[in-house]
Amino acid sequence: MTATQARSAGASRDDALVTVTGLRVDAGPDRLVHPLDLTIRAGERVGLIGESGSGKTLTALSLIGLLPDELRHGGTVALRDSSDDLLNAPERELCGLRGRRISMVFQEPMTALNPLMQVGKQVSEVLTQHRTLPNRREVRERVLGLLESVRLPDPERLLRAYPHQLSGGQRQRIMLAMAFANDPDLLICDEPTTALDVTVQRQVLDLLDEAVRSRGTSLLFVSHDLAVVARTCDRVLVMQHGRVVESGSVTDVLTAPRHDYTKQLLAASRLEPTAGGARRGAGSPPETGSGAGAGAPTGSEGPAGTERPAGAAELSEAAEPLIRVSGLHRTHRSRRRTVHALKNVDLQVRAGDRIGIVGESGSGKTTLLKILAGLDRPTSGSVSVCGVDVARASKRSMRRLREQLQTVFQDPMGSLDPRMTVREIVEEPLIGHSGARSGRERRELTARSLESVGIPASAAERYPHQFSGGQRQRISIARALVTDPDVLVADEPVSALDVSVQAQVLALLNRLVDERGLTLLMVSHDLAVVRHLCDRIVVMRHGEVVEAGPAERVYGAPEDDYTRALLEATPSLDRVLAEKPSRGGTGDRPPQP
Amino acid sequence: MSGTNAAAAGGPAGPDRPPARGVGLLRMLPVTGKIGLVVVAGIVVVALVSLVWTPYDPLQAVPEDRLSGSTLQHPLGTDRYGRDVLSILMAGAQITLLVGCVAVAIAAVVGTPLGILAGMRRGWAEELITRGADMMLAFPALLLAIMAGAVMGASTWSAMIAIGLAAGPGFARVARAGTLRVMSSDFILAARGASQPETRIARRHVLPNIFDLVVIQASVTFALAILAEAALSFLGLGTPPPEPSWGRMLQGGQDYLAVAPHLTVWPGLAIALAVLGFNLLGDGLRDVLDPKTRGRR
Amino acid sequence: RAGHTAIADPAESTAGSVTLALAGGPASLDFTRTDGVAIPLVLMGNVYEGLVRINESGGLDPLLAEDWTVSDDRRTYTFTLRQGVAFSNGAPFDAESAVFSIERVRSDAWTNGLSAGMDVVASVTAEDTHVLRVELSEPSNRWLWSMGTLIGAMMTEDGVDELATAPVGTGPFTVDRWARGQSLRFAANKDYWGEPAASDSVTVQYYADATASTNALQAGDVDAVYDMQSPELATVLERDDDLVIETGATSGTVLLSMNNRVAPFDDLRVRQAVMYAVDRQAVIDTAWGGFGDDSGGAPAPPTDPWYVESSRYPHDPQAARELLREAGQEDLHITFKVPTRPYAQQISEIVASQLRDVGIVAAIESVEFPALWLDEVFTRHDYQMSVIVHAEARDIPVLYGNPDYYLGYDDERTRELLARADRESPQTQTELMRAAVDRIVDQAASDTLFVFPNIVVRRRGLQGLPSRRPTDELLLSAVTNRGDPSQEDQAQEDGS
Amino acid sequence: MIRAVGGRVLRFVLTLFATSVLVFAFMRILPGDPAEVVLGTGATEEALERTRAEFGLDRPLAEQYWDWVSGIPVGDFGVSFITGEDISPVVLDRLAVSLILVVSAMALALLVAVPLGTWAAVRHRRADGIAISAATQFGIAVPNFLAGMLLVAVFALGLGWLPANSWMPPAYDPVQFVLHLILPVVALAAVQAAVMTRYVRTAMLDVMGEDWMRTARAKGLSTFQALRRHGLRNAALPVLTVSGIQLTTLVIGAVVIEQVFVIPGIGSELLTAVAGRDLLTVQSVVMLLALITLTVNFTVDLLYLVLDPRTAVQR
Ligand SMILES: Nc1ncnc2c1ncn2[C@@H]1O[C@H](COP(=O)(O)OP(=O)(O)OP(=O)(O)O)[C@@H](O)[C@H]1O
Ligand SMILES: Nc1ncnc2c1ncn2[C@@H]1O[C@H](COP(=O)(O)OP(=O)(O)OP(=O)(O)O)[C@@H](O)[C@H]1O
Numbered sequence A: 001m002t003a004t005q006a007r008s009a010g011a012s013r014d015d016a017l018v019t020v021t022g023l024r025v026d027a028g029p030d031r032l033v034h035p036l037d038l039t040i041r042a043g044e045r046v047g048l049i050g051e052s053g054s055g056k057t058l059t060a061l062s063l064i065g066l067l068p069d070e071l072r073h074g075g076t077v078a079l080r081d082s083s084d085d086l087l088n089a090p091e092r093e094l095c096g097l098r099g100r101r102i103s104m105v106f107q108e109p110m111t112a113l114n115p116l117m118q119v120g121k122q123v124s125e126v127l128t129q130h131r132t133l134p135n136r137r138e139v140r141e142r143v144l145g146l147l148e149s150v151r152l153p154d155p156e157r158l159l160r161a162y163p164h165q166l167s168g169g170q171r172q173r174i175m176l177a178m179a180f181a182n183d184p185d186l187l188i189c190d191e192p193t194t195a196l197d198v199t200v201q202r203q204v205l206d207l208l209d210e211a212v213r214s215r216g217t218s219l220l221f222v223s224h225d226l227a228v229v230a231r232t233c234d235r236v237l238v239m240q241h242g243r244v245v246e247s248g249s250v251t252d253v254l255t256a257p258r259h260d261y262t263k264q265l266l267a268a269s270r271l272e273p274t275a276g277g278a279r280r281g282a283g284s285p286p287e288t289g290s291g292a293g294a295g296a297p298t299g300s301e302g303p304a305g306t307e308r309p310a311g312a313a314e315l316s317e318a319a320e321p322l323i324r325v326s327g328l329h330r331t332h333r334s335r336r337r338t339v340h341a342l343k344n345v346d347l348q349v350r351a352g353d354r355i356g357i358v359g360e361s362g363s364g365k366t367t368l369l370k371i372l373a374g375l376d377r378p379t380s381g382s383v384s385v386c387g388v389d390v391a392r393a394s395k396r397s398m399r400r401l402r403e404q405l406q407t408v409f410q411d412p413m414g415s416l417d418p419r420m421t422v423r424e425i426v427e428e429p430l431i432g433h434s435g436a437r438s439g440r441e442r443r444e445l446t447a448r449s450l451e452s453v454g455i456p457a458s459a460a461e462r463y464p465h466q467f468s469g470g471q472r473q474r475i476s477i478a479r480a481l482v483t484d485p486d487v488l489v490a491d492e493p494v495s496a497l498d499v500s501v502q503a504q505v506l507a508l509l510n511r512l513v514d515e516r517g518l519t520l521l522m523v524s525h526d527l528a529v530v531r532h533l534c535d536r537i538v539v540m541r542h543g544e545v546v547e548a549g550p551a552e553r554v555y556g557a558p559e560d561d562y563t564r565a566l567l568e569a570t571p572s573l574d575r576v577l578a579e580k581p582s583r584g585g586t587g588d589r590p591p592q593p
Numbered sequence B: 001m002s003g004t005n006a007a008a009a010g011g012p013a014g015p016d017r018p019p020a021r022g023v024g025l026l027r028m029l030p031v032t033g034k035i036g037l038v039v040v041a042g043i044v045v046v047a048l049v050s051l052v053w054t055p056y057d058p059l060q061a062v063p064e065d066r067l068s069g070s071t072l073q074h075p076l077g078t079d080r081y082g083r084d085v086l087s088i089l090m091a092g093a094q095i096t097l098l099v100g101c102v103a104v105a106i107a108a109v110v111g112t113p114l115g116i117l118a119g120m121r122r123g124w125a126e127e128l129i130t131r132g133a134d135m136m137l138a139f140p141a142l143l144l145a146i147m148a149g150a151v152m153g154a155s156t157w158s159a160m161i162a163i164g165l166a167a168g169p170g171f172a173r174v175a176r177a178g179t180l181r182v183m184s185s186d187f188i189l190a191a192r193g194a195s196q197p198e199t200r201i202a203r204r205h206v207l208p209n210i211f212d213l214v215v216i217q218a219s220v221t222f223a224l225a226i227l228a229e230a231a232l233s234f235l236g237l238g239t240p241p242p243e244p245s246w247g248r249m250l251q252g253g254q255d256y257l258a259v260a261p262h263l264t265v266w267p268g269l270a271i272a273l274a275v276l277g278f279n280l281l282g283d284g285l286r287d288v289l290d291p292k293t294r295g296r297r
Numbered sequence C: 001r002a003g004h005t006a007i008a009d010p011a012e013s014t015a016g017s018v019t020l021a022l023a024g025g026p027a028s029l030d031f032t033r034t035d036g037v038a039i040p041l042v043l044m045g046n047v048y049e050g051l052v053r054i055n056e057s058g059g060l061d062p063l064l065a066e067d068w069t070v071s072d073d074r075r076t077y078t079f080t081l082r083q084g085v086a087f088s089n090g091a092p093f094d095a096e097s098a099v100f101s102i103e104r105v106r107s108d109a110w111t112n113g114l115s116a117g118m119d120v121v122a123s124v125t126a127e128d129t130h131v132l133r134v135e136l137s138e139p140s141n142r143w144l145w146s147m148g149t150l151i152g153a154m155m156t157e158d159g160v161d162e163l164a165t166a167p168v169g170t171g172p173f174t175v176d177r178w179a180r181g182q183s184l185r186f187a188a189n190k191d192y193w194g195e196p197a198a199s200d201s202v203t204v205q206y207y208a209d210a211t212a213s214t215n216a217l218q219a220g221d222v223d224a225v226y227d228m229q230s231p232e233l234a235t236v237l238e239r240d241d242d243l244v245i246e247t248g249a250t251s252g253t254v255l256l257s258m259n260n261r262v263a264p265f266d267d268l269r270v271r272q273a274v275m276y277a278v279d280r281q282a283v284i285d286t287a288w289g290g291f292g293d294d295s296g297g298a299p300a301p302p303t304d305p306w307y308v309e310s311s312r313y314p315h316d317p318q319a320a321r322e323l324l325r326e327a328g329q330e331d332l333h334i335t336f337k338v339p340t341r342p343y344a345q346q347i348s349e350i351v352a353s354q355l356r357d358v359g360i361v362a363a364i365e366s367v368e369f370p371a372l373w374l375d376e377v378f379t380r381h382d383y384q385m386s387v388i389v390h391a392e393a394r395d396i397p398v399l400y401g402n403p404d405y406y407l408g409y410d411d412e413r414t415r416e417l418l419a420r421a422d423r424e425s426p427q428t429q430t431e432l433m434r435a436a437v438d439r440i441v442d443q444a445a446s447d448t449l450f451v452f453p454n455i456v457v458r459r460r461g462l463q464g465l466p467s468r469r470p471t472d473e474l475l476l477s478a479v480t481n482r483g484d485p486s487q488e489d490q491a492q493e494d495g496s
Numbered sequence D: 001m002i003r004a005v006g007g008r009v010l011r012f013v014l015t016l017f018a019t020s021v022l023v024f025a026f027m028r029i030l031p032g033d034p035a036e037v038v039l040g041t042g043a044t045e046e047a048l049e050r051t052r053a054e055f056g057l058d059r060p061l062a063e064q065y066w067d068w069v070s071g072i073p074v075g076d077f078g079v080s081f082i083t084g085e086d087i088s089p090v091v092l093d094r095l096a097v098s099l100i101l102v103v104s105a106m107a108l109a110l111l112v113a114v115p116l117g118t119w120a121a122v123r124h125r126r127a128d129g130i131a132i133s134a135a136t137q138f139g140i141a142v143p144n145f146l147a148g149m150l151l152v153a154v155f156a157l158g159l160g161w162l163p164a165n166s167w168m169p170p171a172y173d174p175v176q177f178v179l180h181l182i183l184p185v186v187a188l189a190a191v192q193a194a195v196m197t198r199y200v201r202t203a204m205l206d207v208m209g210e211d212w213m214r215t216a217r218a219k220g221l222s223t224f225q226a227l228r229r230h231g232l233r234n235a236a237l238p239v240l241t242v243s244g245i246q247l248t249t250l251v252i253g254a255v256v257i258e259q260v261f262v263i264p265g266i267g268s269e270l271l272t273a274v275a276g277r278d279l280l281t282v283q284s285v286v287m288l289l290a291l292i293t294l295t296v297n298f299t300v301d302l303l304y305l306v307l308d309p310r311t312a313v314q315r
């Protein structure tokens, strides 16, 4: 049924720029992409969404004829005025099209540029390759113009810079400049902003949006982020397991999804209003369900909270803090430079608090958590966790501390030793545990912990690779809980997971924290996730705490400029959809028959 | 629903890699790797058989029969002393394997822990070990063999020790690189977070995870050791007579290249085959085990 | 000077020049301080000359001494020296230089062990400019003979500063170019007193590897291989019509040495069992391509006047086994220390195999040569069995007349025979030596496996290269490439 | 940059120092007496004593070490026990021979390996690419001295096209120099080419899998153009490192080839010097080799600084 839908969408073939018919991709006996039809008209912006591994990248690559050699493909891809069959066109013909009529921007800006070549050369190469401009001076002029058009500062200097001297956002701008160099008819973007910080992501998306609109370029935009797609595209295709399961105009698909998978995606990406609200009750001061019965954070709602300078994050004033950080500095000294990972951080956490830490990449979030967990030592300042002075603790008290404070890491694969069985992994914190236990006891505890996260004890002898990403993260959580800790520290616990899986893991965390009355410290770059789970927010930037306070306040009335920028940059599907009809020229697309 | 489909969860280039071991590993070997395995297994079998049976006594000189070509009695001919080449070749497999095993064992036992130490400790320990490894490279196997031969008398042992010591830095490097990669994994942080002592981390986490690399290195080093032993024996610094050794057979055959080429051809082939076998096996293992090259074929 | 060989080293092969391949080159040209036959082999007779020369049959010919007389008590020698002879640096040769040369051998300047041969000299004086008188402390036949070897080399006082690189002598050649370990080029001495050299220059190219030297010969890079060390190749080379193979006896004997002082070889029966067990001809055939003379186990080479082939020990494994049984050594394990030299390694394999036949298990142990072999076997006598070539001519008194020698052969009767042979008249010397040799063989002091052959392979056009070598001297003065190949006698090929 | 270079120089010097101590110590535990070797059979004890004293072997170890090591910076390695000559000119000369041999072999090997390895990488799934890989496997498996023996048998003895062995200094006869060089160089290079082809292939495959290669192709470059303009330089870095290591191991590894072809290189010098217990010469040769190894590594490091703009930051 999908096929027919897509075909009818491109009914008016005359203005079709790209026509994909029956495209399929196989790796040996496995079908990676099932026969797929797609038409992109001139100036049309098409989004492609779906979970990881659903075949988005492969589809995108086949449109530019860059499918990996080892994969077999079928069907045709026709480009107006050029080729009836891009997939089987000779290399020479393809070379003439790539970079001239079709351009592509890839996901990972860190590796998409040749590290040994000055970026100026890499941009000008697109021009010289297609002999678009008569002489070198004009090429140079044009490159400078391009760099300016993507708002790169000091283009003259950047010409001679090497990729490693640029930030991720800057590199992605270079990629965009490259893509637009020859004013292509079709631009393919494969998750171009996923690797970037939210604020940077926003800038790059704006840039892309503007460039595409102003030039009338057709766009195929691959993303897993619904809000981003909604913002940029007119039409959207949803993929799952290599099939297009739904397609139609953005407004239709995202407001009235028909396929289950799309519904799931939508539900998952609407974390913030639903879950966050449900737990605390709309707008009212949160009564955390923590069994520890820690003081409600009402105190900080008052004027005292607002008057406090942003650096000192004193969150709750009632009981004696469980974690007390003051004047914390952590500097990394290498031969070349000194990095201030943390600068003068003050923080107090009381039992039962749920603290969310947000901030851009490199702002020191992980460093802070590591120091709290005793995995790193502060350069100066005092840190006391559960009454233990982390900077000066003996091995024994450190061990006790670590039993009370456990960590869940970002990457569910990387944090599980692939050579150990799940039982061995979960059991590890018990080995050498202060209340040394017998093997039998350990096994029991392990089984119980696994069950509490929904992994059957019968799976304990399997290896991590035999589990899905979500299951692995559950195992990781089981390991953290096996010592029955008081504090759970989580470093981006769901950012490596697909949106649909994310929701489940978050729900699990939520339940466990509630049930066990844990104190939670969670780092995430995703404001929605943090808002969903936490009642207090700490915003960090460049190693400093720029703002801290109850979630409602920080989200509702951010005091710091950076916090504001962060909130604004975070794409929100509902906001985008609300604005959608007012945007130019998209409403006229006929809905699906 | 929670992604029970394991393939969906990992992503294309992810570290979603089963710890291939045992039979599963054999099945995953590419064809070339399997060929290598068969060759290696063949050599092992020949060496084992030669312990209990060879067509003739490989040490028994029969001057009357000397330098015969291939005959029914002597399928691969006889050498200058009238000894059966096939028998010597079979018995020579023992030395070849012995040298390989002991040299690789020495190199692995010396190199791997140092590499792990360097990777885990960083700082001055790392500097000292990497510098030491660099320095060892200035003492190649040959030089060490000359020295060892002079100190202990040229023997199979001196050759093995020399080759083993010279191959040590290779293991240290591989182990260090692997350790650095492992140490950056979150599961090490998790283990530290669980207050596991460093020795246990080295034993339970680092070693099993770099073990594949060590195995690959061992296979390749084995091949190098065979070549090195051949070269040393050729120079008279390896296995002394009359112990059958392929390298010494080559040296002895050199003078007869024109009259009795079989004295060069057979041991030459044997060496080449053994080296080929171990290299193919090593490459095959790398294909299966080394995450860096995975998905290349 | 050991010049800059990497960049420039003329190893010329112009007309009138000859290139010879020799095994293993010396590290230095100074035989007064460095041991080994490699140096005297090419320098004696070519650059240096003695008062007398040892001829092909082992007798003495006059050289720088035209004539000499011996006193009745056979202790005073008076030499009449040749007139008009000059060293290559222009210094004249006279009695003074002869005195200088002989005195120098007796001084600390000579560290070579062979200088002991001069110990018997009591005094040496120049009677006249060309008359030299030498007094011995006791009569010695060997002394005069040894004046024909390196210790009799005549040198001049102003030519001994650079012996290691620029030797000065009175011979038909001078050292033109010396690339240490690689090559040595001689140029004909224009002012030579006698018959001038047949070639303008002769280059000796050194090859550590035997195969490499015959390869070079076949590829036409050298004109002859002298003292070829890979006799197996002879069969191949024989097929080449352009090449001629000749062999001659040398003074070198391949000795299977047994440490007479330690068990089990302190037992005569065990030593004799070894003599019976080893099939010397099979050793010659397998280890040395069938070249070499079997002396029947006797230590004297055919170049000595007292050479007689012994028939005392035929190959008889049964006799060997019986002797072993008598000695109670039926299950005998010994270590066999073999120097790291190809010939020794090859011999050891066949000998070990033959010993196994009679129940002696010989564990072969490679011993680095020379350093370790000299240290362990020769100096410290820490061995049971070994095998080595004794290249020195007429070394029987050294080997068997001294119980402290590494063989540890301690026999009163042998010593007495040897002493008398040296002391008594040259006529009785031969008989006494024969008796001594007989005694040594009977006592199975060591087994002379074979007399080392000098295998010479040359291009048909090359002539004047002697193959028989009674002492360490390779005379190059007659060597020339100018011979006409067509006139060569085919029969010469056979050599033996 | 200056600090980076400075640090490397310091490490370089320290490593050399450690090496010198090690080498010296090694030499002193070698059994065997240099005096015995020089004087040979029949030497008297006094003569031995005198010779030992002459060699300075009776002095305290520290003094001997200092004497030797203090001369190294000015290129004075002392006097050979055996020849009585200055060591440095002889050893440097031998080293030059080995370097000529090894560097030409390496150059030849790279000349073959770079195109072949690239080809094998580009076509790694096709029959020809697989054939090249297979051929390299066989190439690696053949001991280089066996290759040398066979080359001599065919081209010198069989066909008579080339001299079988020995060395011809270039200044004397450039033509003969080249002719004499061909077989040993080919013997060394054949095996080396196989090794290097594999390294190049691996490096190329690595590079081909990089994102920026895909970027290059997305710009409209053909596979070949992308490889030439972007791939080669990136692949050059690992190949360079490996070449550096190979070069140094080749210098000593060539000793067998030097033996087969009777080439007066550093390897055979080392063998004779050890056999003759010419301790000072051995020490000096090993020191020189260490110097070369470390210098090559050092140079490769510096080349990285030039070739790879990232090094300046990362290392
Ligand atoms: N070269 C290849 N060989 C074999 N399988 C491949 C190859 N490239 C991709 N695949 C598989 O094809 C499927 C689709 O991959 P694709 O990269 O298109 O997914 P995606 O939707 O882009 O996922 P993501 O969001 O993680 O980027 C995945 O299961 C992947 O493992
Ligand atoms: N071991 C280290 N050596 C040097 N610098 C380091 C080290 N660890 C962290 N840093 C630096 O410290 C700063 C803070 O790092 P941290 O990992 O805490 O950031 P983060 O907020 O967790 O970022 P992300 O969101 O990317 O994980 C960064 O600039 C980082 O480069």
Ligand SMILES: [Mg+2]
Pocket: A056, A057, A058, A190
């Ligand atoms: Mg993708």
Ligand SMILES: [Mg+2]
Pocket: A365, A366, A367, A491
């Ligand atoms: Mg982080």
